[in-house]
Amino acid sequence: MIISLFLIGFCTCVFYLHFVYRNWRYLKFSWQVKNGFWYxxxxxxxxMYVGFFSGSLNAMSLMQWLDKIKGFPFNFWYVDNYMYIIKDAKEAKIIMNHPKCVNKAVFYDRFKFVFENSIFLVPNKKWKKQRKHFVTGFKSNILKNTVYVYHNLSCQMIEDLKSVEMPKDIFRYFQRYSIRSFFVGNTGISEYLSSFEMEKVGDIVLDVQDLLYSLVVMPFLSPKLWLAIFPAGKKVTKLxxxxxxxxxxxxxxxxxxLQENQEYFGNSKxxxxxxxxxxADNLDQDEIIQQVNFVASAASETTxxxxxxxxxxxxxxxxxxxxxxxxxMEVVGDKDITHQDLPNLKYTEAAIYESLRLFPVAPIIGRSCEEDIDxxxxxxxxGSSCAISLLHLQRDPQYWPDPSKFDPSRFLPENQSKINPISFMPFSAGPRDCIGKPQALVMMKVTVANVVRHFKITSKHKSIDEFTLESCLTMKTKENPNCRFSARNKL
Structure with missing residues (x-):
């Protein structure tokens, strides 16, 4: 017994001596930050055990606990990797725009087996080449063509909502709609895949993220071992x-x-x-699959x-x-929604932006520091990682008067100059912002406009405070929101 205690004590001392030696610079910085230093x-x-204090082991509940109980900035250790968690706009601006803070934070490494070769996780040098190549697919002349696609798909969904009225799982319902929009508008393979197959890919993406929770909260576990041994990992492999x-x-x-039509191939869109x-660096098939899986994931879940x-x-x-x-009704009326209509739907766009402010669907942004950042x-x-809690940055009264109020007028053209740009970044910011932002906004504007002109949307909810938020990569509510779509009576 005495020998066992001695060995445990000895190993503990060795661990902490090695830890302090290897992480001395981070410990000095965390002493300067103070908050969380003594954990x-x-x-x-x-x-990571501080997550238990929040009552639920997910990133969003941890951030909300920090904001309520401890405050920001906060020192956090993901195993032996130091992370600086903030919600300050000035510091966020430096981090997001710094040329040595472009690579993703260390906690994203948990998702490499799914997205390692995608534009989401590739290192900065490779990412720049991919970004330059893929950005051509999001130019305005191409977006014009997708408006027609999104309008038709939203009309199909509207016909379905007339019989459904209140989707059983509203998140999955609109995620399936979004994945169909992605395949039809962005890949050109919808001709060969049925709606069921397209939605199946979307469901798989969603199921995988739900199962990844168990991997994220066990950072000491190798993803390969998790995939091979744990039930959740085995299920992810099959999915x-x-x-x-x-x-x-x-x-x-x-x-x-493309082989049969070389001229079509030459006009890639x-x-x-x-x-x-x-x-695109001559991507092999595995890399192409990861690119498609990532963009499909982003398109279905975030949108x-x-x-x-x-x-x-x-x-x-x-x-x-x-x-x-x-x-x-004033801008479009009862006709089809066209690309020319979108710039005039200013209040509709403002409502979408205000929703993204209150509920950023990618609520945490993480970056890695490749050099000292002043x-x-x-x-x-x-070597530090920085994490920015967008939910709290975008609800901070320092930047947003009456921050919990849903007020689209904040984003009307005459008021946009009052907004600190870095205090609102639902599509990220800086050189590595979201490449799909233009297309996501087009799809959301078309969908919201078309749905609202056909349905009156009602709910039992009275306030956003009723919802419990949770997230792994993207954010949703723990509860299934009550939302009913009743056909409007038009004269």
Whole structure:
């Protein structure tokens, strides 16, 4: 017994001596930050155990607990990796725009087995090449063509909502709609995949993220071991194999089309054509699949969840919903929504932006510091990770008067000059912002405008404070929001 205690004590001393020696610069910086410095750093987990204090082991509940109980900035250790968590706009601006803070934070490494070769996680040097290549697929002349696609798909959904009225799982309902929009508008393989197959890929993406929670909260565990041994990991493996099978079939059909029509190939427009064409570092099939899986994930979850939050907020605030309806009827009326209509839907766009402010669907942004970063009052040491809580930054009364109020007028053209740009970045910011922002906004504007002019949206909810938020990569509510779509009686 005595020998066992001695060995445990000895190993503990060795661990902490080695830890202090290797992490001295980070410990000095965390002493300067103070907040969270005295939380014990344990082997294998760091101080991730503070997540238990929030009542739920997910990133969003941890951030909300920090904001309510401890405040920001906060020292956090993800195993033995130091992370500086903030909600300050001045510091966020430096970090997001710094040329040595472009790579993702260390906690994103948990998702490498799914997205390692995608534009989401590739290192800065490779990312720049991919960004330059893929950005051509999001130019305004290409977006004009997708408006027609999004309008038709939203009309199909409207016919379905007339019988559904209140989706059983509203997040999954709009995520499925978003994934169909992605495949039809961005890959050109929808001709070969049925709606069921497209939605199946979307469901797989969503199921995988739900299962990834268990991997994220066990940072000491190798993802390969998790995939091989744990039930959740084994299920993820099977889901990814099924998704890959569907995508491979679509890619094969796309390749066949391009080989038969070289002129069409020369005028590449959609994502899959860009992946298969020159200029993307000659991506192999595995890399193409990861690109498609990532963009499909981003398109379905972020856009789908953003639509849910927008409709829920409009259902709570009937007077704002009516303003959106009146604008849509004045600008569009009963005709098809076209690209020319979108710039005139200013209040509709403002309502979407205000929803994204209150509910940023990617609520945490993480960056890695490749050199010492001078914040003015302090210097973040090289090798640190920085995490910005967008939910709290975008609800900070320092930047947003009456921050919990749903007030689209904040984003009307005459008021936009009052906004600190870095205090609102639902699509990230700086050189590595979201490449799909223009397309996401087009899809959301078309969808919101079309749905609101056909339905009156109601809800039992009275306030945004009723919702419990949770997130892994993207954010949603723990509860299924109550949201009913009743056909409008038009004279």
């Amino acid at each position: 014990p750093i344990l082997p294998l987990v760091g101080n 990814l194999e099924k998704s890959t099978e569907i995508v491979i079939y679509g890619i094969a059909q796309k390749k066949k089309l 959609d994502l899959l054509e860009l992946c298969l064409g020159n200029g 789908g969840n953003a639509l849910v939050f927008t409709f829920v907020l409009l259902s709570i605030h009937q007077e704002i919903q009516e303003k959106v309806y009146e604008e849509v 914040l003015g009052t302090k210097i973040i040491p090289k």
